[in-house]
Structure formats: C-alpha cells, structure tokens
Amino acid sequence: MDKNEILDEMIIDSKHHPMEDLFRMDRMPHIWCSGCGLGAVVTAFMEGVKKAGKDYDKVVVVSGIGCTGRVAGYVNLDSFHTTHGRAIPFATGLKLANRDLTVGVISGDGDLFAIGGNHFIHAARRNVDIVVVCVNNFIYGMTGGQTAPTTPLEAKSSTAPYGNYEQPFNLVGIAAAAGASYVARWTAMHVRRLSDSVAVAAQRKGFSFIEVVSPCPTVFARKNKKGSGLELLQEFGERSRIDHEADPTKIPLDMKNEIVCGEFVNDDRPTFWENVQKGIRKNVQIEVDLESKLYDRS
Amino acid sequence: MFKPSKLHGEFFMQGDIACAEGALAAGCRFLGGYPITPATEVAERMAYRLPILDGVFIQFEDEIASIAGVLGASWAGVKALTSTSGPGISLMNENIGLGMMMETPCVIVNVQRAGPSTGLPTTFAQSDIMQARFGSHGDYGVIALAPKSPQEMFDLTITAFNYSEKYRMPVFVLADAVVGHMTEKVIIPPVEELEIFERVYTTKKPGDYKPYELDGKNVPDFAKAGDGYRFHTTGLTHDERGYPIMTEETQWKCVPRLMEKISKHVDDIVLLEERDTEDADVIVIAYGITSRTVLPAIAMAREKGIKVGLLRPITIWPFPEKRITELAKKVQGFVVPEINMGQYVLEVDRVAGKYVPVKSIPHPGGGFHKFDDIVKAIEEVAHG
Known part of the structure; x- marks a missing residue:
C-alpha cells in the first residue's frame, strides 16, 4: 500500500474516531490551543494503557490544576480533577485503598514540581505504585505564561520579562534521586516511544515517572520567539537524542542543549x-x- | 475485604484513642495523617490497629497530603479519617473545600489547641469554631460535632462517620486537647449493636449513571472508582455529569445545594443536651469541655437563687437556631462561656440577641474560666 492508500483506509469511517472508546467525546472540542502538545501526549498515554492490556474500568486518572490538569476531564475512565499540586497524594489514597486499580497521575510541571514538589519526592521515596506523567512545557500556560520551576535560565515569561533568573529543576534527576522505580523522558514528538513507556510503567510495580517535553505555542513559544507549536515540536525533535544509559541527574534542560531522552531507571525495589x-x-x-x-x- | 473490629467492653481510655476506636467501629479502614500535638495519639492508635484489621495507615509528608489522600481513599469506597489540630486544619482547608465540592464522605478530627499560629501546642482552646464553619473559600454547608468526654470521642466519631456518609461530605469532630488527652471510662459496645449508616451506592448501570444526578433527593448516589462507571469529578463548578461548566446558571445549581443538603436536614443533624432549661431564667450555652467546667458555677448561681439552665450544643454546626429561638422567647438572657475570644456567641447573638441580652465570657485558651466570672455574668444577666 502506498501512503495515500493507508490514509484512505484511516479516514474511511470518518464518523468514528479511532480512540472514541477512550475519550469523552461529548466533551469535545477540548480547551487546548492549536499546536499544543497535550493532544499527542494524552493520545499516547491512552495508547499506552491499551498496550498494557489493562481493563479500562480499573484504570483511574488523577490530575491537578492547569492546562495538563484538564486531562482528567477528557479521558473516558474514572477520573479526578483535584486541587493544584495535590494529585499525587489523592492518587496515593486511591491506590492504597484499592490496590486493584491502576492509578495514573497526569499533570504539568508547575503543578507537580512547584506547588506539588514535596508530594512528588515523598511519593517517589515511598515507592507508591502509581504512574506519574509530567507534561513539561517550561511555563505556566493556563494562567498566561508565568515562570515555572522548569523555565530555563534566561527564558522569558510574563513574570520574568527580562529573562528567568532562577535555576530550573531537572525533573528526571529529581525523580531518580528521590527513589523512583522507573524514570523516563520523551518529547511530544516521541509518541510511539512514549506510549510504550506508559505501557511499561502501567505494567510494572512501584513509582514510575515519565517526563514529556511538550510545546506550548501560546505562551512559551511566543514569548521566546520559538515560532509555532509545530516549529517548537520540530525543534524538540531535532534537539533530542535517545540514550538509555544516560545518568538522569546529569541531563538538565536549557533553551538550546540536547534533550536526552530514554528510560534511565527501571529497577525493582519493594513498593x-x-x-x-x-x-x-x-x-x-x-x-x-x-x-x-x-x-x-x- | 476488611476485618471487623472485635474490641468491646469497659475501658479506662484516653480520648484520642477512643476517637480512633470509634472510627474503627464505624468501619473506617484508612487513616492519612501527620503528627501534631495534641492529636497524634489518634494516628498512633490507628497505626497500631489498622494493619490488624487489613486497613491502611499512611503517615503523609504534611496535612495537605493527608486530606488529599483521605479524599482519594474515600473515592475508592473506603471510610477514611484524618486527625489533626488547628495548624493542620489551616493547611487542609483548600482540600476540605474539594471534599465539599466533590461531595466526598470522610471525617476530620480537630483536637483543638490554642492559636493563633503555633500558639499553645500542648494545651487547649476552642478557638477553631469559626474556622470549621468558614475555613475553606466559597460557600458550603458544614457539620461539626463537639465531644465533652472520651466516651463521646468514641460515640461522636461514629456519628460523624454516619453523617459524612449520609450527606456525602467531610464532617468535623471538634474536640480539644483536654477531651483528647483525658482518660476516663469508655464503654465500647459490640460492633453489631452500633447504628452504622453505610454509603448509598448507585444501582444504575454504567451509561445511565450521572455522578451528581439527584433523582429528587438532596444528596446524589455514589459510585466508587473501579466499578465501571467511568465517571468524572472535579473541584470546578460542574453539572450533574460532573463535567465542568463555567456558567452562572451551573453555579446556581451546584453551590446552593451544598448548603441546602444541610439546611434542609438540620433537625436530623442537630444534637443537643439540656439541663434545667424548662424553668430557667438564664441559660448558659457551653460546648465541649466547657460544658463540664461550668457546672460548679451553675450550681453556685442556683444556690444564690438564680434559675440557671445549661444548653450544650453537641452539634456545633449547623447552628441549633430553632431551639435557641424558642428559649430566647422565654428566658431573661444567655451566657456564653467559650475558650476563645467570642466566636460561637456571635451566632447566639444573631439568633437570640433580638429578644434578650447575650453575654460572652471569652477566654484566650490555655486554661478554664474562673467560676466567679461565670457566676458574675449569670447574675448580671439575671438582674438586668
């Protein structure tokens, strides 16, 4: 089959979306901006759940607040849209009270690492059996582009009009240092690898962490002259290199450097x-x- | 899944421990908590007892995580408790609002100490009365119960669980450091003899179920995570599907009901104890430990020939407006001693003040009222 034939096959049944059993179609269209990486990330997440062979009725998604916080509202699973930064402890309670559930937390970098940072390190330390996906767009999107704990030095934001002067967190480094059982980083470009990663994390035990570097066209790209969402996504793709052997504590992100991706930690330790x-x-x-x-x- | 608590009989038991035993008797099998004086013993007892009963104990990294974890556990269908003191409640308040908005049953024990801020950690006050009522932002109804003894720490923790399940909301046990740390006789009946209200789960099929559909009731039926309903719930203003809808109209449907589910059932929720109120000219309104420390003062005033009665709100919130209005129409006045600078008296004055004088006897905490001060206040009200 050539490319056109494949495409034709894909759009034959245009009344039905191929993922409609996994999304709340009555809530479409979603609120995310055109060019945002979230659509790709959430689709990859749900593909991962599918690949993991989980009973959808036993999969729960918990989100905090922000653009990524809205994920819980769109997945057709038991889903909880909680308070800012508190998705992880909420998910911890759910999981411990019903160990048959597969519990995923999907939230943003500000939610999980600024206001929720303490919960993140302690959940990793405890090795609670949950999957945490952090969609890192380097900025607070929902509130209009303020500095996040991930904003690279010198990047512009609405609260850093002269360039960010705070050292950012290296998320995978924190996760590994705090004791996570599984640590991976991908970009919104790596949708297949991301979904494989979600499947691995959902099947394995212990605290799993996946960082996804994702474009925010509306505030991060615009304030930092990075072009459209697609152009920023392409930039992430070009800057990325896969190295599973990389030391997660040695691969911070800035505005220009290599985005080292891969599965950095995959250890069994008691939950x-x-x-x-x-x-x-x-x-x-x-x-x-x-x-x-x-x-x-x- | 869980083992029943077999503990029953007569005990010489600390209030905090009786509270933990009350929770276990009510079927609570999850505690998320963080150490804080004078509430720590509740969590310690649960850490010891829950694993034996196949329950879950987790000491979280702070009180914010504790209440978030408790809400999560409740959505998994497990009765859940957290115990803390004033500073912990201050931290929990945002997620208490989430519990109110998502309509999540759970019990929060506040063993009150004197504030503000770190205040007097090892000693007592009753100064979180208004914090319990208005602690989180926005409008919502509140249920709070005030035990006066270790026995009531046991009994009212069960009542709190029953109300929380019935009205689908976090319910407060407003204890204090005296009641929490005091050791007295506690009678624990066999668990089969207790009245336990179990959560009302939906009987609808997935697809027909909407998490906040009322079907003519004030409280929607529950579905827990993992049962195939694939529901959504949020702290945002939501419609009956649990979907966020950012309109004034939805706000009107969503928020007033959070108050109405209390205001329409006040008679079911309000518990009062009355002593000598039928012929009284002056009524002392006191709750918690203060309802016991005022008794000698009331006796002293009676010796002086003043007909004094005691009204003890066991249910602090909702406010027992009906009964206090009835009494206000036939007595000469009220005296309200409380171990805070005058919180509950504001409500008493709002309701009774238009009929008769209402006299506050404040105390900043760390000690009890002097008998003479209470007698003097009673005399002032009695003699105009």
Whole structure:
C-alpha cells in the first residue's frame, strides 16, 4: 500500500474516531490551543494503557490544576480533577485503598514540581505504585505564561520579562534521586516511544515517572520567539537524542542543549505496600498476641 | 475485604484513642495523617490497629497530603479519617473545600489547641469554631460535632462517620486537647449493636449513571472508582455529569445545594443536651469541655437563687437556631462561656440577641474560666 492508500483506509469511517472508546467525546472540542502538545501526549498515554492490556474500568486518572490538569476531564475512565499540586497524594489514597486499580497521575510541571514538589519526592521515596506523567512545557500556560520551576535560565515569561533568573529543576534527576522505580523522558514528538513507556510503567510495580517535553505555542513559544507549536515540536525533535544509559541527574534542560531522552531507571525495589505487608508478616505473632490482649481487657 | 473490629467492653481510655476506636467501629479502614500535638495519639492508635484489621495507615509528608489522600481513599469506597489540630486544619482547608465540592464522605478530627499560629501546642482552646464553619473559600454547608468526654470521642466519631456518609461530605469532630488527652471510662459496645449508616451506592448501570444526578433527593448516589462507571469529578463548578461548566446558571445549581443538603436536614443533624432549661431564667450555652467546667458555677448561681439552665450544643454546626429561638422567647438572657475570644456567641447573638441580652465570657485558651466570672455574668444577666 502506498501512503495515500493507508490514509484512505484511516479516514474511511470518518464518523468514528479511532480512540472514541477512550475519550469523552461529548466533551469535545477540548480547551487546548492549536499546536499544543497535550493532544499527542494524552493520545499516547491512552495508547499506552491499551498496550498494557489493562481493563479500562480499573484504570483511574488523577490530575491537578492547569492546562495538563484538564486531562482528567477528557479521558473516558474514572477520573479526578483535584486541587493544584495535590494529585499525587489523592492518587496515593486511591491506590492504597484499592490496590486493584491502576492509578495514573497526569499533570504539568508547575503543578507537580512547584506547588506539588514535596508530594512528588515523598511519593517517589515511598515507592507508591502509581504512574506519574509530567507534561513539561517550561511555563505556566493556563494562567498566561508565568515562570515555572522548569523555565530555563534566561527564558522569558510574563513574570520574568527580562529573562528567568532562577535555576530550573531537572525533573528526571529529581525523580531518580528521590527513589523512583522507573524514570523516563520523551518529547511530544516521541509518541510511539512514549506510549510504550506508559505501557511499561502501567505494567510494572512501584513509582514510575515519565517526563514529556511538550510545546506550548501560546505562551512559551511566543514569548521566546520559538515560532509555532509545530516549529517548537520540530525543534524538540531535532534537539533530542535517545540514550538509555544516560545518568538522569546529569541531563538538565536549557533553551538550546540536547534533550536526552530514554528510560534511565527501571529497577525493582519493594513498593510501599509490599513493605507494609512484610512488616506485618514479620510481626504477625506479636500483633496477634497484642490483639488478643487488647480484646481480653473487655 | 476488611476485618471487623472485635474490641468491646469497659475501658479506662484516653480520648484520642477512643476517637480512633470509634472510627474503627464505624468501619473506617484508612487513616492519612501527620503528627501534631495534641492529636497524634489518634494516628498512633490507628497505626497500631489498622494493619490488624487489613486497613491502611499512611503517615503523609504534611496535612495537605493527608486530606488529599483521605479524599482519594474515600473515592475508592473506603471510610477514611484524618486527625489533626488547628495548624493542620489551616493547611487542609483548600482540600476540605474539594471534599465539599466533590461531595466526598470522610471525617476530620480537630483536637483543638490554642492559636493563633503555633500558639499553645500542648494545651487547649476552642478557638477553631469559626474556622470549621468558614475555613475553606466559597460557600458550603458544614457539620461539626463537639465531644465533652472520651466516651463521646468514641460515640461522636461514629456519628460523624454516619453523617459524612449520609450527606456525602467531610464532617468535623471538634474536640480539644483536654477531651483528647483525658482518660476516663469508655464503654465500647459490640460492633453489631452500633447504628452504622453505610454509603448509598448507585444501582444504575454504567451509561445511565450521572455522578451528581439527584433523582429528587438532596444528596446524589455514589459510585466508587473501579466499578465501571467511568465517571468524572472535579473541584470546578460542574453539572450533574460532573463535567465542568463555567456558567452562572451551573453555579446556581451546584453551590446552593451544598448548603441546602444541610439546611434542609438540620433537625436530623442537630444534637443537643439540656439541663434545667424548662424553668430557667438564664441559660448558659457551653460546648465541649466547657460544658463540664461550668457546672460548679451553675450550681453556685442556683444556690444564690438564680434559675440557671445549661444548653450544650453537641452539634456545633449547623447552628441549633430553632431551639435557641424558642428559649430566647422565654428566658431573661444567655451566657456564653467559650475558650476563645467570642466566636460561637456571635451566632447566639444573631439568633437570640433580638429578644434578650447575650453575654460572652471569652477566654484566650490555655486554661478554664474562673467560676466567679461565670457566676458574675449569670447574675448580671439575671438582674438586668
């Protein structure tokens, strides 16, 4: 088949979107800007859920606040649009209270690493069994382009009109240092690799973190003269290099450097719940003795 | 999935521990918390007891995470508790609003200490009364219960869970450091003998279910995550599908109901204790530990020939407006001692002030009222 034939086949049934079982079609069109990377990222996320072979009824998405915070409203899954920065602890409660659920958090860089930064490092430390996808567009989009903890030095924002003077976070470095079981970085250009990564993260246990570098045409590109969303996406593609062996703590992002992508961490270590169970098993006799003593007091 | 709590009998038990036992008896199997004096013992007891009952204990990194985790656990269908004190509530308030907006059952115990700020961590006050009512931004109804003893720490924690499940909202237990740290006799009945209200789950099929459809009721039926309903819920103003709709019209449908589900059921929620109010000329309104420390003062005033009664709101919020109005029409006045600089008295004055004098007896916390001050206030009201 040549390219046109493939395209023809794809648009034969134009009344039905190929992903319509996984999105809330009654909420389309979405609110995201044309040229934003979020559509591609969310589609790749849902492809990943599909690839992981999960029962959709047992998959939950939790989001915080911001452009990416709106993801929860569009996926046709049990979905929670929570408060700014608190998606991870909300998801932690959901997962621990029903361990049969696959719990994903999709939120932005400001939500997860500024206001929610403390929750991120502690969830990674605990190795709670959740998948966290951070859509990093280097800026606060929803509120109109303010500096984020990821904004590169010297990049312009509405609160840094003379260029950002704060050192940004390297998200994959933080995740690895805090103890995440799985750490990966992709761009919105790497949709297939991203969906594979989501599938791996959804199937494995422990705290998984995936950073997705994504274009914001409306504020980041415009304020920094990066052209359209498509041009910025192409730039991310050209700047990226895949290196699974890279040390995640040594690959920060700035305005020009290489965007090192890959799966940097993929380790098995006991999850929060496994450690809880281990502790109970170890002390089970003591607990039973104490318990009966407790009840005997009546 | 979970084991029932078998603990019952007569105990010499601390208030905080009785609170934890009340939660377990009510079927609570999740605690998300953060250490804070004087509430820590609630979490410590749960850390010990929950694993035995197959429940989940998690000590979070702060109170914000604690309440967020509790809301998440509740959406997984598990009764969930968090315990803290005033500073913790200050941190939780944004997500308490989320719990109100998403209509999420859970119980929040505030073992009050004296504020503002760090205040007196190891001692007591009743100064979070208005914080409980208006702590989070926006308009919503509130239920708060004030125990006066370890026994009531047990009993009212169960009541709080029942209300939270019935009205689908976070409910406060407004204890204080005295009640929390005091050790007294606590009777724990067998769990089968307790009245426990269980969450009302939808019987509709996925596809027919809308998370905030009322079907003629004030409180929508629940669906938990993982049951195939694939619902959406949000802290944004939403329609009955749970979808965000940013219009004035939707705000009108969404927000007033959060207050009406309380205001239309005040009689079901309000619990009062009355002593000698039938023939009283002066009524002391006191709640929590203060309702016990004023008793000698009331006896002293009665010895002086003043007919004094005691009205104790067990339910602090919603305000027992009906009963206080009835009493205001036949007594000479009210005296309101409370361990804050005059919070609950504002509501008493709003309701009763147009009929009779209402006298506040403030106290900043860290101690109790002097009997003489209360007697003097009663005399002033009695003799005009």
